[in-house]
Amino acid sequence: MSSSSVAASPNRGAQTTLYLVEGKxxxxxxxxxxxxxxxxxxxxEPGKKARQIYQSEVIEQTLTPTWNESVRIKNTFLQDEGVVFRFDLYDKDAFSNDYxxxxxxxxxxxxxxxxxxFPLLxxxxxxASTVSGAxxxxxxxxxxxxxxxxxVAQASLKIKAGxxxxATALxxxxxxxxxxxxxxxxxLLLKEGKGEEKDPMEARRLLTQASKNGDAVAENCLGYMKHYGIGGTKNLIEAKEHYEIAANADLAAGxxxxxxAYFTGAxxxxxxEKARQYFGDAAEVCYPPALNNLGFCYQFGLGGDKDVKEAVSCYEKAVFRDYAPAMVNLGQYKQFVVGGKEGEQEAKKLYEQALELENDNPQAWFCxxxxxxxxxxxxxPDLDKAxxxxxxxxxxxxxxxxxxxxxxxRGGAKKRERSLSSRGGDKKNQKNRPSKKLTLSTSSAQGKRGHRRTRSVGTSEDKDKEKEKEKEKLKAPASPQMRGRGK
Structure with missing residues (x-):
């Protein structure tokens, strides 16, 4: 153990731990x-029926499995000398498990x-021939x-300090x-490649173990990895189940x-309606992604009444907490709905602010x-910077x-606008003039930050028609976030 470690205090808060190592x-x-x-x-326990306290991972297609999983034993079990621990080994099957x-x-x-x-009995x-091994x-x-x-506390401080x-060693x-x-x-460090090379498979394995101990954050993170197939197979049904456990534990991110999941049907x-309800529950503790998506629901009347004022309020709360996607959404509202010199200037500042936080934010760059x-x-206009x-x-x-x-x-929107105006401004040509007020459209379901996307310059005459088309093609306002604060 290194001299910087704080592991030298035995017994205080310690528990007996069993390790499920391997089989042969x-x-x-x-x-x-x-x-x-x-x-x-x-x-x-004496006078009671046997009850399960832990289940290991399934190790597929092997006669020599390695688990390396740990089970912490409650001190109350150790106080009764009549307690016995039984280890049952099963083969996982689709319909029933074989002893x-x-x-x-x-x-x-x-x-x-x-x-x-320990030999198997x-x-x-x-x-006896029905079993073998140890x-x-x-x-x-x-x-x-x-x-x-x-x-763990010291590792947390190390992580905050970068x-x-x-932190990984601790x-x-x-x-x-x-x-x-x-x-x-x-x-979480292994998934992001911080402290060591990325190892999503090991990250998923560790999260599986942690989730079995009732860790809501681990449940949520494991759901995320299964949602996107990170470190293993993609499984949307299991991902939703993990999210439910985290949500029931009152974790805002869950x-x-x-x-x-309800918004996208994942x-x-x-x-x-349920999506809006869960976004609202998470927004009660001012979880920024939830505030952003709740604002989206209010703005377009999804899952309930349309309320633009409440949508703006949600975006502003998320912006106050330095959430870049909400800055893009609020900026588009200022630019394309409020409009005018002041609204456009505020929008540009919001886009720039979003890029200071997330320089790889595609929608902020586009806006x-x-x-x-x-x-x-x-x-x-500055076409070079554009x-x-x-x-x-x-x-x-x-x-x-x-x-x-x-x-x-082809020359840019402004050049085309001047060219059209020089033709005499007849109605036919004016019809094709690009409008500064773009159609507000839905967010990108492909990104992982949750911004609404603007379309290329369209005609002002088609604006209302485009809005209706976009409503029919609504996608997800944001992708799941890995972590968040619980209540």
Missing amino acids: DLIAMDYTGKSDPFICVMVI MGHFEIPVTEMKKSFDKW PKKGKK LKIKCVAQGDAVDTREM EYVA LKEASEHGNHTAKRDLA KYNLGY GVQQDY LGLCLELGVGGEE KKAYEAANKYGESEGEKALKRLR
Whole structure:
């Protein structure tokens, strides 16, 4: 242990921990000659029925699985010498799980640490030939355990300071001692590649373990990874289930992500009303993504009454909390609805503010490019800067950026407007003049930040028709966020 670690205080807050290490020589249960084993840890208290306290991951297609999972044992179990822990091994099947053997460890054996193999036993009345192999279990007794809470607290400070390598070392050590909060925080660092190279598969594995300990943030993060297929297969139904657990634990990010699932119909039937309800619940604690999406629902009357004033209020609250997507949405409202010199100037400042926070924000770059192209707020057009802004928008994933670049290559919106005016201003030509007030459209479902997207310059005569078309093609206002504050 390094000298900087805070793990040297044994017993204070420590718990006895069991480690499900590995298995060997297991019986083949599938036609492939392999099995898909997992362990159920049961506690049997005197005079009570056995109840499950932990279930391991399923290790697919193997007879020599490795789990390396930990189970922290409550001190109340250790106080009754009549308590027995039973380890049941099963083969995972689609319709029913097949029994592969079991063994028991009396609580009295957990007074001291051990690391040994336990042979699997058949059910009573069954032949021994129906099972084979053994499982390796490691026990770190309470007297030998260390209090990992201080390690996790110190790692949190390191993360805030940007010292990810030091934080990773602390979290790894705490994880090895069975601290599930450490596993969760380590998973988040591994997913982002902070402190070590990116390892989404290991991140997902750690989150799976942490979620089994009732960690709402881990549930939410695991749902996110399954939502997008990060570190494993994509599973929208399971992602929604994880979001529900996090939401029921009163985690704002869980409520928001569950709302997003209902908004898009991801793993559940699309329901704008429920989406708006969950966005509203998360917005009660001023969770910025929820405020932004709730504002979107109010602005377009999705899942309830339309209320533009309330929409603006939601955007402003999210802007106050430095949420870039809301700055783009509020900017578009100022530019295209409020209008005028003052509204356009405020919009441009909001786009610039959003880019200071998120320089890779494609919608902010596109909107800023439009301001520079048209010369809003009384400013002269700057096509060179507009081109750079559109190039950035296109680079970061805004498809309208490429269309805007093509328009600039044809001379730009202002040049075309002057050309039309020089023809005499007849009604036929005026009909094709581009309008500064663009159609407000929906947000990008492909990005991960949740902005509304503007379309390329359209005619003022078609504005109302375009609005109606866009309402019929509404997409999601934002993608799920990995983390957030709970109440």
